[in-house]
Each structure stands twice: as C-alpha cells, then as structure tokens.
Amino acid sequence: MSATRAFDERRKNATAVVGLTIFLGTLAMLFAGLFFAYGVMRAQAPAWPPPGLPALPRGALAANTLVLVGASLALRRARRAENARAWAFGALSLGAAFLVAQALVWRSLVLAGGGPSSGIYGSVFFAISGLHALHVVGGVVALAAVAAPRAPDARRLALCARYWDFVLVVWLIFFFVACVR
Amino acid sequence: MSYGPPRDVSVDGRLVDGAFGYLTRATGVCFAIVVLVLAIVVLFHRSRGGARVPHYTHGDRPRHHVLTALTALAMFVGIDAVLAGRSMGHLQSRFWKWPDGDPKAVRVEVTARQWAWTFRLAGPDDRFGTRDDVVMVNELRVPVDRPIYLKLRSRDVIHSLYLPSFRTKTDAIPGSTTRLWFQAREPGRTELGCAQHCGVSHYKMRGELDVMPAADWEAWFWRAVDDARLHAGADASVQLDGWDWDQG
Amino acid sequence: MKLVSRIFSIDHKVIAKQFLFLGLAFLAVGGFMAMLIRWQLAHPGALFPVVGRALFGAAGGIISPAAYTSLFTMHGTIMIFFAVTPILIGAFGNFLIPLMIGARDMSFPRLNALSFWTMFASTAVLTASFFVPLGAPAAGWTAYATLSTAIGTPGLGQTLWVVAIYLNGASSIMGAVNYITTIVRERAPGMTWLRLPLTIWGLLMTAILNALFVPVLAAGMVLLFFDRVFGTQFFIAGSTIKGGGDPILYQHLFWLFGHPEVYILILPAWGIVGDLLSFFARKPAYGYRVTVGAFVAVTALSSLVYGHHMFVTGMSPLLGESFMVLTMIISVPAVLLYLNWLGTLWRGAMRLDTPMLYCLGLVFTFGVGGLTGLFLADITSDIYLHDTFFVVGHFHLIMAAAVLLAIFAGIHFWFPKMFGRRMSEPLGKLHFWLTIVSLNVVFGGQLVIGWAGMQRRLYDPSVYEFLRPLLALNRHISTAAFVLGASQLIFVLNFFWSLARGEKAEANPWGVGTLEWTVPSPPPEHNFDEIPVVVHGPHELGHPDVRTRLGKDWLAQNEAFGEEAEEAGAVPEVAS
Numbered sequence A: 001m002s003a004t005r006a007f008d009e010r011r012k013n014a015t016a017v018v019g020l021t022i023f024l025g026t027l028a029m030l031f032a033g034l035f036f037a038y039g040v041m042r043a044q045a046p047a048w049p050p051p052g053l054p055a056l057p058r059g060a061l062a063a064n065t066l067v068l069v070g071a072s073l074a075l076r077r078a079r080r081a082e083n084a085r086a087w088a089f090g091a092l093s094l095g096a097a098f099l100v101a102q103a104l105v106w107r108s109l110v111l112a113g114g115g116p117s118s119g120i121y122g123s124v125f126f127a128i129s130g131l132h133a134l135h136v137v138g139g140v141v142a143l144a145a146v147a148a149p150r151a152p153d154a155r156r157l158a159l160c161a162r163y164w165d166f167v168l169v170v171w172l173i174f175f176f177v178a179c180v181r
Numbered sequence B: 001m002s003y004g005p006p007r008d009v010s011v012d013g014r015l016v017d018g019a020f021g022y023l024t025r026a027t028g029v030c031f032a033i034v035v036l037v038l039a040i041v042v043l044f045h046r047s048r049g050g051a052r053v054p055h056y057t058h059g060d061r062p063r064h065h066v067l068t069a070l071t072a073l074a075m076f077v078g079i080d081a082v083l084a085g086r087s088m089g090h091l092q093s094r095f096w097k098w099p100d101g102d103p104k105a106v107r108v109e110v111t112a113r114q115w116a117w118t119f120r121l122a123g124p125d126d127r128f129g130t131r132d133d134v135v136m137v138n139e140l141r142v143p144v145d146r147p148i149y150l151k152l153r154s155r156d157v158i159h160s161l162y163l164p165s166f167r168t169k170t171d172a173i174p175g176s177t178t179r180l181w182f183q184a185r186e187p188g189r190t191e192l193g194c195a196q197h198c199g200v201s202h203y204k205m206r207g208e209l210d211v212m213p214a215a216d217w218e219a220w221f222w223r224a225v226d227d228a229r230l231h232a233g234a235d236a237s238v239q240l241d242g243w244d245w246d247q248g
Numbered sequence C: 001m002k003l004v005s006r007i008f009s010i011d012h013k014v015i016a017k018q019f020l021f022l023g024l025a026f027l028a029v030g031g032f033m034a035m036l037i038r039w040q041l042a043h044p045g046a047l048f049p050v051v052g053r054a055l056f057g058a059a060g061g062i063i064s065p066a067a068y069t070s071l072f073t074m075h076g077t078i079m080i081f082f083a084v085t086p087i088l089i090g091a092f093g094n095f096l097i098p099l100m101i102g103a104r105d106m107s108f109p110r111l112n113a114l115s116f117w118t119m120f121a122s123t124a125v126l127t128a129s130f131f132v133p134l135g136a137p138a139a140g141w142t143a144y145a146t147l148s149t150a151i152g153t154p155g156l157g158q159t160l161w162v163v164a165i166y167l168n169g170a171s172s173i174m175g176a177v178n179y180i181t182t183i184v185r186e187r188a189p190g191m192t193w194l195r196l197p198l199t200i201w202g203l204l205m206t207a208i209l210n211a212l213f214v215p216v217l218a219a220g221m222v223l224l225f226f227d228r229v230f231g232t233q234f235f236i237a238g239s240t241i242k243g244g245g246d247p248i249l250y251q252h253l254f255w256l257f258g259h260p261e262v263y264i265l266i267l268p269a270w271g272i273v274g275d276l277l278s279f280f281a282r283k284p285a286y287g288y289r290v291t292v293g294a295f296v297a298v299t300a301l302s303s304l305v306y307g308h309h310m311f312v313t314g315m316s317p318l319l320g321e322s323f324m325v326l327t328m329i330i331s332v333p334a335v336l337l338y339l340n341w342l343g344t345l346w347r348g349a350m351r352l353d354t355p356m357l358y359c360l361g362l363v364f365t366f367g368v369g370g371l372t373g374l375f376l377a378d379i380t381s382d383i384y385l386h387d388t389f390f391v392v393g394h395f396h397l398i399m400a401a402a403v404l405l406a407i408f409a410g411i412h413f414w415f416p417k418m419f420g421r422r423m424s425e426p427l428g429k430l431h432f433w434l435t436i437v438s439l440n441v442v443f444g445g446q447l448v449i450g451w452a453g454m455q456r457r458l459y460d461p462s463v464y465e466f467l468r469p470l471l472a473l474n475r476h477i478s479t480a481a482f483v484l485g486a487s488q489l490i491f492v493l494n495f496f497w498s499l500a501r502g503e504k505a506e507a508n509p510w511g512v513g514t515l516e517w518t519v520p521s522p523p524p525e526h527n528f529d530e531i532p533v534v535v536h537g538p539h540e541l542g543h544p545d546v547r548t549r550l551g552k553d554w555l556a557q558n559e560a561f562g563e564e565a566e567e568a569g570a571v572p573e574v575a576s
C-alpha cells in the first residue's frame, strides 16, 4: 500500500518535472525572441548605446543581480533544510526586494529622460527587463502560495526552485548583454 | 472567355512565365497521377459490403520504402531541383543583377506613402534631391529598351510596387531602401499598383507606367527639366525631397 | 454549485466539447465574414442584401473600404486562431489524447481548464475590439508593422487585437505543455511510441511546435504592444535610415512563428487522415514509420523556411536562395506521407462512409494546395505571385479545404464517441458533395484570379483596368462561395439534429481498433475501468488470420492475437 503510494508520488513528481521543463522551454523561446530583437536592433544601430542617453545604473543592476542570486540560493537551501518555510520566505523577500529595486531603476531612468519612448535603447531595456520582472512577479506569487502552509509541500517547493533558477538565468543573460558587453 | 495575366511587355517577364509554365506542367503530371490512383481505388478497390478482401500489408518492407523514396526523389529532382537551379541562374544573371555601372540605366527614386507613389528622376546634374529633379506622382515615364533602375523608400507603412505587365514587384519599407530593375520591350501604357496592404485606401494606390520610344522620352525629359527649374523657384521642397543615390 | 462545477469542469472530455462549441461558433462567424468579402468582390460597393443596413448602417448598407479591411483581417484571424485552433487542437486534442493513449485524464486537468478559459477570455477581447472607437483591427491577420503600429492603425481595436492574440497564444501554450506531458507520461502499458495512432503523432508534433513557436509570436506581440502603448520603437523606423527600429524585424518574428503555425494547423489533419484512410480502406496504414518520420522531419525543419514569405522585402540573395531551397526540401516529407496515403488506399477494401469521403476530399485538395506551394517556393514565380490571390488560393486549398475537411471528417467520425449518437449519413453525404464541389470552384478560382494578377486585400479591383475583365470570374467564385456557405447549414442541421435525435451509437460503430473504441460511447468519466494493456499498433485491419479465426477484420490495440497473446502474458500487471 505505502509502496504504491510512494511509487505514485514519484510518478507524479516526474510528471510535474516534465511539465515544468516544457513550460520553461516555452519561456526560453519567448525570451529568445526578445533577445533576437535586441540583437537585430543592436546590429543595425550606427552606435551602441546610442549617444546622448543617461548612463545605465550599472551598480544598482549589479546589486540586483546579487539579490536574485540570493533568492535562488535560498530556495536551494529551502529544499534541503529543516526550516524550509523560513528559507522560502527569505527567497520571497529577496524576490520582492528585486522588484522594488527594479522599479527604482526604471524610475531613475525615466526621470533622466531615458524612458521606453526615448529611443531604441530605452525600448529594448524596458521591454526585456519589464517582461522579466513580470515573470519574477509570477514567481513571487507562486512561491507565496507554496510557502504559505505550515509545512510547505516539498515537491512544489522544488518546482518553484527550478522556476527561480530559470528566471535568474534569463536575468544573467540580460545583465550580461546590457551592462557588460 | 479565357483568363490569364496581362500581356508581358518586359524583357525578362518570359522567365517568370516560363517558370510558371514549367510548374504547371510538372505538377499537373503529378496531380494527374494522383487523380488516376484515386479514381482506381474509388472505383475498383471498394469493400462492396465486405465482399472484397483487402491486401494486408503495412508497407514497411524495404521494397516499399525504396518505391516511396524513389518516387519522392523523382519528384524532387524533376520539379524542385530543376526549378531551384533555373531560378538561381535567372536571379543571378537577370533579376538580382543590378545595373549599377550601366551608363544606359535610367535611375529612379521611388517614395511610397499612403496612398500615392512619387517617382523622381535626377536632372542634368545627375544628382537626386536638387532643383532640377523631375518629379512625377502616380505616373512613371521611362524609355523603352533601357534598364530602369529603381530604389524605393516609404514614408509611413510598407507598400509594394507592383508591375503586373512586367511580372515583378518589390516592397517599399520605411527605414530601409529596396531595389528593383526592369526593362521594357515595347512602348505603351500599363498599370502599376500597390501589392501590400497599406491601409483603407490600399486599393486606390494605383499608377501608370508610360513606356516611350527613346526619342520621345528624351524630348519629354528635357521639357520636364525646364518645367522643374521654373517651378522650383517658388517652392522647391518637392524637388529637394530625394536622397543621395549611393547612400541607400 | 453543481452548475458551476460543470461549467468549470476539469474533465478532458467536457473541456473538449467546450472547445468544440466555441470553435464552431467562430467558424460560423468567420464563414459569414467570408460571405461578406465575396459579396464585395462580386458587387463592389453594392448594397448588401437583407442584413446590409443592419450591419453597415452608417455606410448606408454597403461595405465601406474600412469595413472591408476589418473584414478580411478578422476573417483570417478568427478562422486561424479562433475556429481551427480550438476545434482541431483544443477539441480533438483534448478528447482524443487521453482516450487514444489509454489514460484517465490529462496530466494537468486544471491547467487544461485554464487553457480553455484563457481562450474564452481572448475571444471576449477580440469581440470587444469590434466595437471600440476608431474602429476594428485592420492590419490584416499578419498585422505587419508599421501598419499595425500607431502610425497605421491608431485605434484601440488594433491594441485589443494584440492582446487577444497574446491570450490566445497563452491558451495554446498551456494546452501544448499539457499535451506533451500527457503523451510522454500517461501512455498505457505497452503503448510504445510506434504504436501511437497517427492522430496522436500529429497532435504531439503540433503541441511541440506550439510550445516552441507561439512564444516567438508572443514576443512579437509584446513588442508591438509596447510600441503601441508605451511609445517604444521596435518596429518604427527612425527619421534616418537604420536610425531606429525596423519594421522587417516584425516580419521575422511573425513568420518565425507563422510558418510553423501552418504546420501546426496541418499536422493534426495529417494525423487524422492517416488513421482514417486506413480504417476505412480496411487495411493497415502504409509505411507508418515513414509517415511518423515525415511528421518529425516537417516539425524539425518547420522554422527554417519562414523566409519564403519575405522574398520581396529585399532580403539578401544568399538568404533568399537558402530559404527557397529549404522550402523545397521541406516539401519532400510531405510528398512521402502523401504517397503513403495513396499506398494505404491501394488494394484496400474501401468503405465510402461520410468520414472517408471527407478524407478523400482532403487528399484531393491538399494535393492541389501543396503543389501550388511549390509555385510560391520558387522565387522567380513568387516575385510575380506574391500578395496576389494565388497565395490566397494556395492557403485556402490547404487550410480552408484540407484542414476544414479533416475537421468535418473528425467530427463525423468521433461524434458517436463524444455524444453517444451517430450523425446522419445521408445528410453528411449531401453536405460533402455540395461542399467539395463549391470549395474547389471557389479556391481554384482564386488561383486563376491570382495568376491573372489580382492583388489580395483589394477593396475594389475595378480600380485597375487590367483587373476589370476578371469581374465575371469573381462573380462566379462568389456564387460558388454562397453555395458553399449555404451548404454549411446542412452540416449545422445534421450536427444539432444528431445531437438530439441521432441513432444511438454502440461502443465501436466503425469497427476499428484504437483504444477510444474499447470503451462505451460516450465514455464514463474516468474513461477506462481498467487501464488497457496495448499489444500492437493502431491499424490492425484486414489480417487474413484474424478474419478466419475471429470472423471480423480488425483487432483492438489491446486485443492479443496469436503470438501476441503469448507475449501479452509476459506484460507485467499494473499497480492499481
């Protein structure tokens, strides 16, 4: 009896992993489309970044990168640790902090005249970081739902962790193309 | 009443019609075979209330595969490969061989906007965007037997310059410059139009292409240049609207 | 409470029916729009009979240029995204995948329901886009920038169109994740990959393409939305050449999705005919493995040919020629599977029941449609044919003829399983004959008109002198189109009459072996009392030994026979 239940659990688990992997594949294609657009814009521009734009707040963006890395690491711990719930809430607050910091970055850029309608550079920056932030919001909501019960479901937590890793990877690519190269 | 494309008055249109003709014949043969097979099976390979015993096979023996593969290969070689070879040849030797260095070529700058075509010929100074430019709206006059070399831009949305009697077209795209060249075989008036949906009056974006005998065209051209100079005095904005030919 | 749980059901069979009804309703809307289009092309600017004043009151009952533009835009959009997609993928996919692979439901039943309700929301947004200030969407189903940006269509309608397409895509993606997971994880014991019905293969490949390329469309829609709402400039060229965004970027994103999309629509149809031809020819599908290989090959190559929609955008010669050659290469697997259809029919014992008639019609129209694709693949002839009615004829022969016939075949064939009643054969046959004849006149006529040079999306062709002689032919086409439209009422009648009064269906009325026919019609909520153990492929028909020993000519997929019966003993019992 309990053997079949364990078997069922494992089956369910594997099914959920397959589903999530495919879903992340579709998200990867979404961002691939956006990065493709970024590449085309950049390749066609006479100068990149176009002259006369406010400088990107690289420091803030780098700090934000660390926040997102922290969230992923916390979820990693949450999967193993005794006090999974605490770690999950840690990750949750880091995610929320990321969103707040991102909002501040956008605000400063808009105020400095580098908003989404300021030209092609603003267009790509805001579109990609905006859509990414939307996916972070999704991650926060999902994580909040998973971490809310007293004893969070380990399977769901593991799925969340995967999703957050994915969101982190997308951010790292974005950070690299926007701030480093 | 028979239907068909408008009479071809271009030098290269026959290549297009030729490709179309070959395709029609080749795919026609394939499809005739298909129809024959369908007719046979529908007429003769019927169950007739369970009386007929079907031939039991999964069609997955090597000989079956070889048969399918060979038929597909024959079709690929006979239609696709022939056409690809032929097309690439014609594209490189004609359609996409731009008359860049050709002194006989007549250069035209085309600006598309909702919903009109502006055609511009350089004046005697051979430069575009100067006061002696000859500018025509919805009408293009060109000489016969000379390559006509067009560069196209658009002001607003994507349009497509379409010359049915020359079997050709190309898009005019905001933000970039595209090219098209053709050569008329005989003088006469034909229609030009817009092929890309460009808004509510897309259907009205029609113009005329007037192919003139060489001497007539020369005479007209010089008169037009004089006209242009005369009018440019007051408001030259129309004249100056061109761009440097080599830039795009 | 009961009602609520019925409406928001998570049973795949209920969701399938919801998709079916939604799709059929929009098929009717899209079909009616086609009638309006054909009216305008036959009688430019004439008062539309009977309902003209009610529909186009402001214009005095005639179809104005603006209305025409919105009509073809919405006709194309509705037919592709809101009629064919929900029926072919939503309804057939949901209904058939669990039943055909021997599962009790989808892997993620709630995601499944969410997929339907997202589609429903997107239809609401699309419908709203009709009735907003500054007019309905009008940039064509392809919504090329910059016409689709604020430059060409400033109204709210176009923005809502973008949102609707985005939601529709989200629905498709949810469905795709579910379909793939279900097919990978929930197959009954013994249901190996090469024992899957071709229908499932088609749906699987479609789901994979949806999962991979709908997100690319979504990316395009996001950027278009940003351009329209936040003033970004992805698709809007700057004042200097190359000094801003690029309208062509939109076309790359759109067709990177758009070409796979046409295979998304044809693959389930290919799967359905692949199975049905075998079922009704009473012999196994010819070259099953080759057909599966062809599906996979088309899927793998589908994104590499998209440039053939952009031959006249001034792309570099090398790129253009590569796309031409790749397009020709991708037609090879199509030819292979086509030949396998003919092989299946050859020396069969064909029963001409209505579903089979539809399938034969499909074979015919897909042949013409597919072969005309080669005319468009060749750059030289495409330069002339691009954006003419020849293209319109090509894709209608495939999408509006072949795919639509697959839909009719599928509905007729699985109706007994879905609703427990059979559809009327005489009405079905009448519908088939009227449809197939008028269909070919309409779409064949479009090919001729296009070859004669008529552009697509033209409100009034008589503006052009060289198109005036075509008016007579356009009128004939329209007459045929009205016959076609009217014939569909027979289908509607048959559908609803059979729903209420049709002959009660037994479990396996067609005498075929795929798993859905091993359970009662309609199936119980959990589908299978006992999960079946599959012992052979889906097309075991007409085996001589089976005939002599069992007195019937088919085997169910879980029905062991001869050697298989011995092997079956070795299949382990399943838990639960």
Ligand code: HEA
Pocket (backbone or CB within 6 Å): B030, B031, B033, B034, B071, B075, C142, C262, C263, C265, C266, C308, C309, C327, C328, C330, C331, C334, C335, C338, C339, C366, C367, C368, C369, C370, C371, C373, C374, C376, C377, C378, C382, C385, C386, C387, C391, C394, C395, C398, C399, C403
């Ligand atoms: C389901 C839909 C569907 C399918 C399956 C296809 C299949 C194909 N399409 Fe089509 N196509 C569209 C839907 C589809 N298309 C749409 C919607 C558009 C226009 C979009 C728009 O602009 O609005 C379009 C436009 C389009 C274009 C762009 C035209 C233009 O705008 O200028 C091109 C160009 O190459 C093309 C080519 C092809 C080819 C080569 C195939 C091939 O896959 C076909 C392969 C099939 C065969 C080759 C035939 C089968 C074989 C036989 C009959 C064999 C018999 C042989 C023997 C007996 C030997 N299509």
Ligand code: HEA
Pocket (backbone or CB within 6 Å): C024, C025, C027, C028, C030, C031, C032, C034, C035, C037, C038, C072, C073, C075, C076, C077, C079, C080, C084, C139, C140, C141, C142, C392, C396, C399, C400, C401, C403, C404, C442, C455, C456, C457, C458, C459, C481, C484, C485, C488, C491, C492, C495
């Ligand atoms: C699958 C897709 C599909 C389908 C089925 C159709 C079906 C039809 N189409 Fe469509 N068409 C497109 C996709 C489709 N079309 C696309 C993508 C475009 C391009 C748009 C653009 O340019 O942007 C287009 C454009 C287009 C044009 C060109 C307009 C122009 O460029 O100016 C024309 C003109 O003749 C036309 C005609 C028709 C006709 C007569 C039908 C007939 O087959 C219609 C017959 C009627 C029906 C099929 C209705 C059936 C209804 C039922 C069966 C209801 C059942 C209901 C219940 C049981 C409740 N279509």
Ligand code: CUA
Pocket (backbone or CB within 6 Å): B115, B158, B159, B160, B194, B195, B196, B197, B198, B199, B202, B203, B205
């Ligand atoms: Cu310009 Cu259509």
Ligand SMILES: [Cu+2]
Pocket (backbone or CB within 6 Å): C258, C259, C262, C305, C306, C308, C309
């Ligand atoms: Cu295509």
